[in-house]
Amino acid sequence: MKRKTLVLPAIAGLLTSVLTACGGTDESGSDGGTIVVGTTDRIEATTGGPAPLDPAQAYDAASWSVMRNTFQTLMRLPRSGTEPVPDAAESCGFQDRQSEQYRCKLRSGLKFAGGHALTSEDVKFSLDRVRSIHHESGPESLLSSIDKVETPSEREVVIHLSAPDATFPSKLTTQAAAIVDSEVYPKGGLLKGFEVTGSGPFEVETEEQDNRLVKAVFTKNPDYKGDLEPKSAKIEMRFFEDSAQLEKALTDGDIDLVNRELDPDQIEKLQSGEVEGVRVTESAGQAVRYLAFNTEAAPVRNKAVRQAIAHIVNRQNLVRDVHKRTSDALYSLVPAGTLSHTNSFFNEYGDADIAAARRVLSRAGIQTPVKLTLTYSTDHYGPSTAKEYAALRDQLNASALFSVKIKGVKWTEFRPAAGAGKYAAFGIGWFPDFPDADNYIAPFVGKQNFLKLAYRNNAIDDQLLPRTRQQAQRSMAVKDFQRIQNLVAQDVPLLPLWQVKQYLVAQDDITGVEYALDSAAMLQLWELSRGVKG
CATH class of the missing domain: 3.40.190.10 (Periplasmic binding protein-like II)
Known part of the structure; x- marks a missing residue:
């Protein structure tokens, strides 16, 4: 290299593409033959x-x-x-x-x-x-x-x-x-x-x-x-500072393709055809969002507190009101579209139920309202993150069982602090390293887990997860993976929230967009080329 100074379904080819409009100039960010990709x-x-x-x-x-x-x-x-x-x-x-x-x-x-x-x-x-x-x-x-x-x-x-x-x-x-x-x-x-x-x-x-x-x-x-x-x-x-700059560059024709990250309002506008010559490609992405808990921290150490939160959170309202349906409700660690997925949290908690949450806390002798801070990254998971956590706060506070505050932290501070156990509850997103249920479980609940979460379950660590890794035929591991998901739903070391749809937005002369993401949502630049505009 020379240096100057300085989510998706299991089958990537199943991306669906919508041409929102045709037209525009022949110079959309081309710089000769160069294709320009924009991201935040x-x-x-x-x-x-x-x-x-x-x-x-x-x-x-x-x-x-x-x-x-x-x-x-x-x-x-x-x-x-x-x-x-x-x-x-x-x-x-x-x-x-x-x-x-x-x-x-x-x-x-x-x-x-x-x-x-x-x-x-x-x-x-x-x-x-x-x-x-x-x-x-x-x-x-x-x-x-x-x-x-x-x-x-x-x-x-x-x-x-x-x-x-x-x-x-x-x-x-x-x-x-x-x-x-x-x-x-x-x-x-x-x-x-x-x-x-x-x-x-x-x-x-x-x-x-x-x-x-x-x-x-x-x-x-x-x-x-x-x-x-x-x-x-x-x-x-x-690399753009925010989604407003990113959208303007796309509209002005300065860039040819947007990878990440536009907010739901921007996606809705682009899908409606307000910007000429732009094509929106949508897929049921494999990126997910969780609320993670430090199970050794006083506010959430008792499992009943975490279970009560699981009873209260209304995912359907989140994806409708905050995400404008650019995401889907998620009820397990393993997302829909991945082998071994099962809706463990819905099976355990059903629809949002404040009365059920109250009973769980009462039986455990937990005094209410429970004071809790939800911490999130301000600059890592897209422009809607603050709205997401404000909505979660409001849902929990509306139950009168919790007194929740939210705190936004820059990623460079957030990531090491989360790993050091400084947050009782914090938001985490995950793009899969590879498309297998193992990669939605081991980084969070297994031994030496990436997030350094304190939660341990001997059945998962010593029996179920090792057994899944002995199965070359991954379909043979489904029952064990589903058992793991059920155990996590009972203990709630993490609360699955939503599964993020993946969007690529391109000028209409850019070809290969349908193959531009692999099954782990990584960008494959070698697939992109320029065709005829209009």
């Missing part, structure tokens, strides 16, 4: 997180959307579907029935963008590095099942797992397993700043301002060896 994602370098595009630190959808197009992994998600296919590897597979030894053979002639050869030693270096750096907000948990990595030859990699894990090929599609250049990235520390040196379909040049990424320019990597074929030689990603 924030990618920042901070004291605690100085390397937002380093695979050892980065663990958020914004960073991964940049990295996904520049790094290779051994395996990747396909154009549509959920079964991993080879990427940097020529072939990969388990060598035993227990799913404990995984062997890959690399493609011949792999190179990093800087010119260095990519060998099995770089793969080992990359996997070992993420685990040894052990960044507090990083994706190390995705690689926690690795025992050791061996390199019998320059093109062979053998990964030994400490326990059976049928989801491991899917984990290798994530940016936790991105292959970095061992001659560029430090072994024991992070590569600070916004530099990226990968072997993916694009090289990237980044531009920063005030320690925040403001532009990323992707150009086709001439040394790329893989099955992906970029349909455009150059794509520019611009």
